Amino acid sequence: MNSFDHNGPGLKGKLFGLPTEVETARLVILPVPWEVTVTYKEGTVAAPNAILQASSQIDLYHHYLPEAWKIPVAMMPVSDNLITESNNLRNLACTYIQAREDGQDAETGKIVNSKINEACENLNIYIKSQAQALLKSGKLVAVLGGDHSTPLGLLRALAEKYDRFGILQIDAHADLRKAYQGFTYSHGSIMFNALKLPAVARIVQVGVRDYCEEETKMMQRASGRIKTFFDPDIKTQLAEGDTWKSVCNKIITELPPLVYISFDIDGLQPALCPNTGTPVPGGFEFEQAVYLIQQVVKSGRKIIGFDLCEVGNHEWDANVGSRILWELCQYTLASGT
Numbered sequence: 001m002n003s004f005d006h007n008g009p010g011l012k013g014k015l016f017g018l019p020t021e022v023e024t025a026r027l028v029i030l031p032v033p034w035e036v037t038v039t040y041k042e043g044t045v046a047a048p049n050a051i052l053q054a055s056s057q058i059d060l061y062h063h064y065l066p067e068a069w070k071i072p073v074a075m076m077p078v079s080d081n082l083i084t085e086s087n088n089l090r091n092l093a094c095t096y097i098q099a100r101e102d103g104q105d106a107e108t109g110k111i112v113n114s115k116i117n118e119a120c121e122n123l124n125i126y127i128k129s130q131a132q133a134l135l136k137s138g139k140l141v142a143v144l145g146g147d148h149s150t151p152l153g154l155l156r157a158l159a160e161k162y163d164r165f166g167i168l169q170i171d172a173h174a175d176l177r178k179a180y181q182g183f184t185y186s187h188g189s190i191m192f193n194a195l196k197l198p199a200v201a202r203i204v205q206v207g208v209r210d211y212c213e214e215e216t217k218m219m220q221r222a223s224g225r226i227k228t229f230f231d232p233d234i235k236t237q238l239a240e241g242d243t244w245k246s247v248c249n250k251i252i253t254e255l256p257p258l259v260y261i262s263f264d265i266d267g268l269q270p271a272l273c274p275n276t277g278t279p280v281p282g283g284f285e286f287e288q289a290v291y292l293i294q295q296v297v298k299s300g301r302k303i304i305g306f307d308l309c310e311v312g313n314h315e316w317d318a319n320v321g322s323r324i325l326w327e328l329c330q331y332t333l334a335s336g337t
Helices: 044-055 080-101 108-136 152-161 187-194 213-221 231-239 244-253 286-298 315-334
Strands: 027-032 073-075 140-145 165-170 200-208 226-230 258-264 302-309
Touching: 027 044, 027 108, 027 315, 044 080, 044 140, 044 315, 080 108, 108 140, 108 152, 140 152, 140 315, 152 187, 152 302, 165 187, 165 286, 187 200, 200 231, 213 226, 226 231, 226 244, 231 244, 244 286, 258 286, 258 315, 286 315, 302 315
Parallel strands: 027 073, 027 140, 140 302, 165 200, 165 258, 200 226, 258 302
Antiparallel strands: none
C-alpha cells in the first residue's frame, strides 16, 4: 500500500483497484452471486463480478474522508460454483413460480420448495461460517449480493457476536413476507427472517413504497421492533418544507448504538438502478442515501457490517452499485468499529 499510486490507474481484478489481499484487509466483502427466488427481473447473480470490474474506475480521493482509502478493503473471490448452483435452482424455481401464477399449485411444487429451501439454508450456513471466521480474525465483514436473501448468514454471525444491534434498511420493499411464494428464504422475506434473531433490536426501514397488507400487519405486530419511514411520507415532508437533514435525524433517532446497514439498490430512484430485480418509481437520489449514511456515523453510531444487494449486471447499474459500495465501505471504516 505504501508504494501504491492512488492517483494512477487501479489494479485490474482488485476491488476499487486497491492492492489489498484478504489476509491484510480491515474490511472484507463476501460476494454472494445468488438469485434463486427472484420474482421479476434476473441479473443480480452477475452483479458481484460486474461491480468488481466497475469499481476500479473510481477515483480514490473521498471528498469528506481523504485518507480513508488507506484502510485496506478487499473482496473474496466470486465463486463460479455458487453461480452455477444459483442458475440451476433458478430454472427450477421459475418452473414452479410459473405454475403457481397459472393457478397450478401441483404436488410437485412441494418437492421444488423443499429442494430450494434446503439449498438456500445450506448457503446461509456457508456464509455464516465464512463470516464467523473473518470476524474472529478481527475483520469487518459485508455481503455483496445477489438478491436480498443473501445476507442472512452474515446477520446470523453478527447476532452471535453482538448482544443487540439495529438494522437500517434502505429499500423500496418491506421484505416482511413469510416464506414468499413458498420459499422460506425468499428475497421478499429477508427482514421477516432477520426478526427471528433476538439480537436484532429494531429494523428501521427507509424508502419503502411497495408493500402488501400482510407486511403492514407484520409491522403492527412487531411490538416496536420495526419502524418504517415510507417513501410517500418522506416526500410529503420534504415538499412541505422539511429538510433532508431533519428527516435523517428522525430516522437516526430510531437506531440503537450499533447499526447494520442493509442496502437494497432499489431504494434509489429507478434511473440509478434500471436493471435491479424489482424497480419501483420514487426513491432517493444517490447523494441523499450517502448523506443518510454519513449522518449515522456523525451521530456516533457504529456500523458493524452491511450488505449491498439487488444490483443489476448492466454497466450503468454496476457503476452506481460500485460507488454505493465505496461509500458504504468508507463510512463503515470511519465509524470506528
